[in-house]
Amino acid sequence: MKEILNTKIIEIGEYVLRLQNLLSFVIFLVIVIAVYYSIKRLIFRSKTLQTSMKYTVSKLLQYIIIFLSFIISLKLLGFNISVLLAGSAALLVGVGFGLQNIFNDFISGIILLLDGTLKVGDIIEVNGKIYKVLEISFRYTIVLGRDENYIILPNSSLTSNTVINWTHSEVASRFKITVGVDYSSDVQKVMRILKEVAAGHAKVLSKPEPFVRFEDYADSALIFGVYFYTDEVFRVENIKSEIRIQIYKAFKENGINIPFPQRVIHFSKDADQKDSNQ
Structure with a gap:
């Protein structure tokens, strides 16, 4: 049996791969895969970890196992790790300079997964x-x-x-829509309509409730800001678009105009008289 296990499979220079090395490697690989998937299954079945944390722990475990398995596999296959590292030191330095950006990404990935x-x-x-x-x-x-x-x-x-x-904490994110109305508009009525429209949207949270601010006197309009909270951060632009449509409809129904830029030019009487004399 011992003679069979010592059977040479590959012999290149001083390196010899024997049957026992190959069998040890295969058995080790099977055990590692079984252990990894067993631990991964336990991680994703956990009720104490959040889904995102389960993914992070699983990824870290995967990379640690791959790294350790690679080192151990070299040893099992009969490679002298110390000799390999010493002989490739100069090569590793050159490769390191060429792969410094990739190495930077690698370290950044560890930071993102851990913190x-x-x-x-x-x-x-x-x-x-x-x-x-x-x-x-x-x-x-x-x-x-x-x-x-x-x-x-x-x-x-x-x-x-x-x-x-935007989703780092459990606090809902706040967003804003800016609206301008004609100077002849009833300010209180405008603010009431804006708040009702925002509150009436299905994806706007009732708590904290939406609110409206009278923000500025612009050249051609009174400027209002509609503030609302929602959990739909990724698709919030769609929500804003839907609210703007409802605001336009509500303003039209209530006779409130959304102005366009206007300029009023005044002529003095002296200037008119000079022009007529010429």
């Missing part, structure tokens, strides 16, 4: 654009834009730039 500031399902704003986080890996994050396009963001761009996380 929990960014989770799967979060709605984020990067460089003025809104995205929904679909997947976080060690090198990149896959997000969905409002145009239904899938975008791959390097993790380093998320850790080095300012990122607004």
Whole structure:
């Protein structure tokens, strides 16, 4: 039996792969896969962890197991790890310079997964654009834009730039719609209509309730701000559009005009007399 296990399968220079090495590697691989999926199943069955945290823990576990399994597998297959590392030190330095951006993304991915500031399902704003986080890996994050396009963001761009996380806390997000009306409008009536329209939308939260502010005297209009809260952060532009349509209808029904820019020009009498004399 011992002779069979010591049977040489591959022999290249000083390296020899024996049957016992191959069997040990296969058995180790089967055990690792079984253990990983068992632990993963337990993680996703947990009732104490949130869904996003289950994903984070599962990803970290996956990468740790892959790294450790790779090192152990080399040893089981008969490779001298210390010799390999020493012989490839110069190569690793050169590769390191070439892959420094990838390494930066890799470290950024670890930070994102560990600190929990960014989770799967979060709605984020990067460089003025809104995205929904679909997947976080060690090198990149896959997000969905409002145009239904899938975008791959390097993790380093998320850790080095300012990122607004609209769903980081359980507090509902507040949004605003700006409306201008004619100077002849009844201010109290306008504010009442705006609040009723906002409150009547199905996806606007009743608590905190929407409110209206009289914000400014513009050149051609009285400016009001309609503030409302909603949990539908990713599709809030659709909600704003629907509210604007209802505001337009309500104003039309109540005889309230939305003005366009106007200019009033006054002529002095002296200027008119000079023109007539000429």
